[in-house]
Amino acid sequence: MRHRKRTDKLGKKTPHRKATLSNIIASLIMHERVTTKLRLARSAKRYADKMITLAKKNTLHSRRLAIAFLRPDTDEEKKNIRKLFDVLGPRFAERPGGYTRIIKLESRRGDNAPMAILEYVDAEVTFKERKKSTKTEDEFTVDTEVSGDIQTQEEETKPDETVVDENVEKTEKVSE
DSSP, X not given: OOTXXXXXXXXXXXXXXXXXXXXXXXXXXXXXXXEXXXXXXXXXXXXXXXXXXXXXXXXXXXXXXXXXXXXXXXXXHHHHHHHIIIIIHHHTTTOOSOOEEEEEOOOOTTXXXXXXXXXXXXXXXXXXXXXXXXXXXXXXXXXXXXXXXHHHHHHHHHHHHHHHHHHHHHHHHHHO
């Protein structure tokens, strides 16, 4: 049970956890969609919604709080702050809350970790259908040219085998 456990530690120490969540939120602001583990998506959803709420206020104090959380170092990360306050804040101005959603995906292939997409609510949901491989009879037939090459290779190897057999007989005679 997770009663009275406010934060999910994510198996990381506090500075590592804060940096991970900050990086996920920065990627979410930049790309507006992030694929990550389900636990990380659930933890990051709280902070993503808080960032949009700060952007909706659009005060100097809220901007400084967003900068303190995201810690932009490069110009691209500084553009994230501008995008947050100039694009995303006005986009969600009429919405009272619930700015992000989590879409569950299949488990990751390598370690079977449950995966999810964290994205903004107004983003269009597009799913790719899997291509089912339907093999026809034409794919199972073998070309005659290929089978002819195989026969010539087999014929070439037969003389080598006879030479080896003669050597074996000679060695047997010598050893007797």
